[in-house]
Amino acid sequence: MQISIVDDHPLFLDGLTALLGRIDESFEIEAFSSGTELLASFDPDNLAPALIISDLSMKPINGLALLSSLRAKGFDRPFILVSGVDETLSAAELKASGAFAFVSKSADLPTLRDVIFSALESGSTPGKRGSRSLSGGVRSGSSDYQATTLTPRQIEIMQIIVDGGTNRDVAGRLNISENTVKTHLRQIFQVLGVNKRTACISKARSLGLI
The missing domain is CATH 1.10.10.10 (Winged helix-like DNA-binding domain superfamily/Winged helix DNA-binding domain)
Structure with a gap:
């Protein structure tokens, strides 16, 4: 199972790579230090990652711009946005972005695991299966849920x-x-x-x- 991670902070990039290895040893992790780096390597005709996890605030392009560019290139798999504890994404913004979920970087490992497996189980964009949200220890069986992350x-x-x-x-x-x-x-x-x-x-x- 291939998962791509994008973050311009090396420590978080290395840390998340290690965490994903703890969640499931079968994950094949590709780490990118910027959205432009991922876009340069993206080939929709070859095997695309099953999931992309990206920082929201990055340079030269942020997570939302990266997601938009990937969708334009035909990427239709789940995309999770993560960010610092002082940032959040409203339910409306999450839905408009087309991301599967927003998760605070302060979330614990069980929460992150739940989000990842829910995204992988969906296997598609929210528009195909309906939005979901799992963050801050929140679970919802609804197919139309909110991004509920509190600092x-x-x-x-x-x-x-x-x-x-x-x-x-x-x-x-x-x-x-x-x-x-x-x-x-x-x-x-x-x-x-x-x-x-x-x-x-x-x-x-x-x-x-x-």
């Missing part, structure tokens, strides 16, 4: 709110401003697809985020 800070905020904390309580405990708390909450609501605090708590619990 460690957002999870801290959610845990305080679950205990009945107000925005002021959150700000005091985390030593941040109330405006920063409100910004985080807006982002959390967007990721979870809710607009009320009670619904946010319920959704986060159902997804196993808190």
